[in-house]
Amino acid sequence: MQEEDKLNLEEAFSKLEETVSALEQEDISLEKSFQIYKEGMELLKKCNQAIDKVEKQVLVLNEDGETHEF
Secondary structure, three states, X not given: OOHHHHOOHHHHHHHHHHHHHHXXXXXXXXXXXXXXXXXXXXXXXXXXXXXXXXXXXXXXEOOOOOEEEO
């Protein structure tokens, strides 16, 4: 299991911020920037999947006071 698989959503967003900062460094090599970019895109995909999962679990309260899934 990779490190990104163990992260909660907040930790993943924090790691994405670190990824962006790393890519903004002036002295980064092209090869290293491609590696960091790839890792960031994989992490972003996992974040999107986690958000989609949460959105599907959100319950909506209707006017009758009953709940149903979003």
